Amino acid sequence: MSSHPIGLRRRQLLNLCAGLPLAGAPLIASRTVFAQASAVSDAEALHLLNRLSWGPAPGDVMRMQQMGPDAWVDEQLHPQRLPLPEGLTRALDALPFTHLSQRDAVSQYRRAAQQARRDPEAGKEARQEMLKQLSLEAGEARLLRAVGSPHQLQEVMVEFWFNHFNVFAGKGLDRVLVENYEQEAIRPHVLGRFRDLLGATAHHPAMLFYLDNWQSVAPGFQPRHAGAKNAPTGLNENYARELMELHTLGVDGGYSQSDVTELARMLTGWTFDLRAHGSSLFMFDPQRHDMGSKNWLGQTVAARGQAEGEWALDQLARHPSTARHISDKLAQYFVADEPPASLVDKLSRRFTTTDGDIRAVLQTLFASPEFRDPARYGAKFKTPYRYVVSALRASAIPVSNVRPLLGALRQQGMPLYGCPTPDGYKNTEQAWLNPEAITRRVGFASALASGRLSVDRPTESLPPMANRGNDAAPNSPPSPQPQPVDLNSLLATLGSGISGKTRAALQTEPKALQAALVLGSPDFMRH
Amino acid sequence: MQRRNLMRAGLAGMTTFSVGRHALAALNTDAHPADRPRRLVVVFLRGAVDGLNVVVPFSDPAYRSSRPTIGLRAPGQPGGAIALDAHFGLHPALSPLMPLWTAGKLGFVHACGSPDPSRSHFDAQDYMESATPGRKSTQDGWMNRLLGLLPAETGQAGAAPTRGISVGPVLPRIYAGPQPVANLASGDGAGKPTALDRPRVGAAFDKLYAGQDSLSAAYQASRQAHREVMDSLQGPEAQAQEMLAANNGAPLPNGFPADAARLARLLRNDVRVQLAFMAVGGWDTHANQGADTGQLASRLQPLGHGLAALAQGLGPVFEDTVILVMSEFGRTVRQNGNGGTDHGHGNVLWALGGPVAGGQIHGRWPGLDPSAQYEGRDLAVTTDYRDVLAQVAARHFGLSDQDLSALLPGHPVHQASSFSLIKG
Numbered sequence: 048m049s050s051h052p053i054g055l056r057r058r059q060l061l062n063l064c065a066g067l068p069l070a071g072a073p074l075i076a077s078r079t080v081f082a083q084a085s086a087v088s089d090a091e092a093l094h095l096l097n098r099l100s101w102g103p104a105p106g107d108v109m110r111m112q113q114m115g116p117d118a119w120v121d122e123q124l125h126p127q128r129l130p131l132p133e134g135l136t137r138a139l140d141a142l143p144f145t146h147l148s149q150r151d152a153v154s155q156y157r158r159a160a161q162q163a164r165r166d167p168e169a170g171k172e173a174r175q176e177m178l179k180q181l182s183l184e185a186g187e188a189r190l191l192r193a194v195g196s197p198h199q200l201q202e203v204m205v206e207f208w209f210n211h212f213n214v215f216a217g218k219g220l221d222r223v224l225v226e227n228y229e230q231e232a233i234r235p236h237v238l239g240r241f242r243d244l245l246g247a248t249a250h251h252p253a254m255l256f257y258l259d260n261w262q263s264v265a266p267g268f269q270p271r272h273a274g275a276k277n278a279p280t281g282l283n284e285n286y287a288r289e290l291m292e293l294h295t296l297g298v299d300g301g302y303s304q305s306d307v308t309e310l311a312r313m314l315t316g317w318t319f320d321l322r323a324h325g326s327s328l329f330m331f332d333p334q335r336h337d338m339g340s341k342n343w344l345g346q347t348v349a350a351r352g353q354a355e356g357e358w359a360l361d362q363l364a365r366h367p368s369t370a371r372h373i374s375d376k377l378a379q380y381f382v383a384d385e386p387p388a389s390l391v392d393k394l395s396r397r398f399t400t401t402d403g404d405i406r407a408v409l410q411t412l413f414a415s416p417e418f419r420d421p422a423r424y425g426a427k428f429k430t431p432y433r434y435v436v437s438a439l440r441a442s443a444i445p446v447s448n449v450r451p452l453l454g455a456l457r458q459q460g461m462p463l464y465g466c467p468t469p470d471g472y473k474n475t476e477q478a479w480l481n482p483e484a485i486t487r488r489v490g491f492a493s494a495l496a497s498g499r500l501s502v503d504r505p506t507e508s509l510p511p512m513a514n515r516g517n518d519a520a521p522n523s524p525p526s527p528q529p530q531p532v533d534l535n536s537l538l539a540t541l542g543s544g545i546s547g548k549t550r551a552a553l554q555t556e557p558k559a560l561q562a563a564l565v566l567g568s569p570d571f572m573r574h
Numbered sequence: 575m576q577r578r579n580l581m582r583a584g585l586a587g588m589t590t591f592s593v594g595r596h597a598l599a600a601l602n603t604d605a606h607p608a609d610r611p612r613r614l615v616v617v618f619l620r621g622a623v624d625g626l627n628v629v630v631p632f633s634d635p636a637y638r639s640s641r642p643t644i645g646l647r648a649p650g651q652p653g654g655a656i657a658l659d660a661h662f663g664l665h666p667a668l669s670p671l672m673p674l675w676t677a678g679k680l681g682f683v684h685a686c687g688s689p690d691p692s693r694s695h696f697d698a699q700d701y702m703e704s705a706t707p708g709r710k711s712t713q714d715g716w717m718n719r720l721l722g723l724l725p726a727e728t729g730q731a732g733a734a735p736t737r738g739i740s741v742g743p744v745l746p747r748i749y750a751g752p753q754p755v756a757n758l759a760s761g762d763g764a765g766k767p768t769a770l771d772r773p774r775v776g777a778a779f780d781k782l783y784a785g786q787d788s789l790s791a792a793y794q795a796s797r798q799a800h801r802e803v804m805d806s807l808q809g810p811e812a813q814a815q816e817m818l819a820a821n822n823g824a825p826l827p828n829g830f831p832a833d834a835a836r837l838a839r840l841l842r843n844d845v846r847v848q849l850a851f852m853a854v855g856g857w858d859t860h861a862n863q864g865a866d867t868g869q870l871a872s873r874l875q876p877l878g879h880g881l882a883a884l885a886q887g888l889g890p891v892f893e894d895t896v897i898l899v900m901s902e903f904g905r906t907v908r909q910n911g912n913g914g915t916d917h918g919h920g921n922v923l924w925a926l927g928g929p930v931a932g933g934q935i936h937g938r939w940p941g942l943d944p945s946a947q948y949e950g951r952d953l954a955v956t957t958d959y960r961d962v963l964a965q966v967a968a969r970h971f972g973l974s975d976q977d978l979s980a981l982l983p984g985h986p987v988h989q990a991s992s993f994s995l996i997k998g
Contacts, residue, residue, distance in 0.1 A: 259860045259861050259912060266911065280912075281911025283911055284916050284917075285861075288693070288694075298696070304693060304949065458759070459743055460742065468620075468695065468858075479744065481757050482755075482757055482795040482799060483796060484744070485789065489779055549782065556778045564782060567782075568782055569783065
């Protein structure tokens, strides 16, 4: 088994990127700017950071006070204006599996599968190692950005839209495609046009595979290789249903069972070709397409091949039910579990008048009195993902080992890329507040605060089993002592987000426990 | 007894003296049946299990013709269903459950389901869990309402959070509501010491979460449940039982069977647990679901093993326990173009336990003739799942008509049902 040449290089790079000022450019203390923009209160700044970012990191509040909240929000809505820190860029570049094209990802998978067939013993192990490395790198790419990217709103929206268009890494081929799906179908469009996002997910092999559309065919379809085993013989309505129920119209958006079947017919032939030459594996196969006319959402649809599906996506993206469904989800995510109807109306109108411009809808949302209402401050219960990422940002622990974080997310019921059902993870208190959750979070907070979680201690990306425990390899730094989280810096970062009651309670507790109590406090469970 | 209490004090402090007493009470099967604590376990199969391939209507002529490659063969044929009666057979992957069928402790209600037509997993699960089909505004789940209607099992002050237990990292909709419930980690995390078991850490956090708010309530429930579970799962009696169970069969695989065996131990050792819930996913077989082998079979196998382990692990308590296995809806009668099935309507509901009138298929079979199918594609529903819940609540827990109306709002109370799944 070969060692991983990237391991050592990456380990050093990660250290470079870790612990940088987390929300943007270096701080430049300027009296004038400060004086001009200091209108934002600590509580208001924290609200913006809690909702538009994955939570305050050291220096974030001060930076917002210098810039002014409006400029800060505007910057977050236009992430291209802020460069990524060089260290983060290099750390991301050093994750080779996250840069694979669809074709290369699939061929790695198939090659490993072939090897496993030829040499069951060694081949299987190699395949497992490859898949583990791939999952680990996908987790690293997501979490390093979530914790360390100054494009915080972008990272928040990646999580939002990935969930909205969820695919499950545990299903066959999607294990190798999930990272490409996030990079190519989700990430480029998170602040763009809804129609582009919808189209990108509809064409991506990860979605076509996950919801079975790749093998949905016209009845009577004859495969090219006669007698092929498991050859599809007819419709599969899985994707067509979820496309309307979850991705666009919403379950009460006004469609029937017959509309599901008719849309499935329009989407027959939307599949992928593993031998495709270009960067995309998407293929429309006219052989598989149902050439009859359809009757969908009250309209007669003449047979037009792939254009039927594209037209259906246009219709769905512009449908008033979609505007309402997406607005409702955004308002719930950013404002309150039971979003105010006035806000959903406002967002729906903005969605419709801008033809689904996500950035514009968010602009309206962030400027709305419903969002700015101090009654909303700290009123949402964090999901496990937000809890874990916000704890790392607040603690300013340099992350060079995401394994304990991936484990914590799994334990708390929110494994990364691991939601098996197409509705994605919920973000409400009802879904996540439970007795076991609090204990798990307290356990995580204790381990993180004491430095025992080892997120700051680099490990080889995946040392071969035989070499594990042999960490004293050349270039390995001596195993450092666990670094506890600095209490004063933590309290300064979280400001008024940690109540007087909690602060008072800390006074009587042992020093070594105080940071754990802050991160495990009721105050930090909410955002 | 004394040794046990000492051990426990060493593990988790001095607060749980009463547990040993309850544990013995639960094992005391000499008590009159009416005095013994009644339990209900709900196993929810999320994703809509294909009930027509679980309890197979092999004598229905439309069955095999609608499912040329995924239909199970009749009993006696290679890979055929296991005969339950002259018309129905059990999927062969569920063979571990046959002894329970033969003993009259496993029964089914076929063509059971929700009157609501939704084929959305999420809406249909929501309705099954709120028990108010078609009404989304219901805040609480029916198992939480049931907890509120049941008297606590012991005279101790305050409701123990472990009266209602859920296995898994999140609490299901079915338990939403004002009654406190506790969840346990699945896997061997349950019953393992946590940071809070270190006295200083525990004491410090106890102070932060001493309030009346929802977070404090969850925290307090978790602390108490954790102590009880540590006792039930780690005490010497429990360990002895575990060894006993292990001697009776092969080591348990991970996943559902292990969680089910752990839950059985908890129910057996802690008399205060009245309701328990587990969910198992992976039933949404839109493609290549297979017949006697394949995807569905490989899901059913651990389910069958786990339910058998649950029944076995409960020991004498099984006689006073009803286990319901349900799913949000069934799947299409006809297989689709990919050797799978799409979202359907009617399904089969399973019931296990001493109080179950087992060895029978209950309900009215509507047949699979196209004219009898729901919307021309699905098994029709002839038994409302709420009638099953009502029967369990009335006959197993002795709830009054008034209580039944509170448990199943908007559903007319049918004490005299057309079927008799629960003895009484």
